[in-house]
Amino acid sequence: MPYRRLPNTDAARLRALRAVACYKNSPIDTERPFDRRILQEICSFxxxxxxxxxxxxxAINSEGNKNNKYQQYI
Structure with a gap:
């Protein structure tokens, strides 16, 4: 069985999901490496x-801004 690396970061996961979602508009008779059900789940997720x-x-940006304001008060 070949070893396949899974995405480690959210950006990599998003890139992988978008790559699979591009099959959404492909014709039905095209060979897909996955089931149509998986494509529907990904498109909804x-x-x-x-x-x-x-x-x-x-939230991260807001927390950083609030921290900067707090540091000014100290």
């Missing part, structure tokens, strides 16, 4: 994952 990553980045 991808917007939620992108939104979660966006909210996470916003």
């Amino acid at each position: 991808l917007p939620q994952f992108e939104n979660a990553m966006f909210e996470y980045k916003q």
Whole structure:
């Protein structure tokens, strides 16, 4: 069985999910390396994952800004 590396970071996971989602508009008779059900699950999960990553980045930026303001008071 060949060894396949799994994505380690959220950016790599997002890139991998987007690569699979590009098969969404491909014709049905095309050879896909995965089942249609998996494609549907990924297409429904991808917007939620992108939104979660966006909210996470916003929270990190907000925390950094609040920390900078707090450091000014000290």
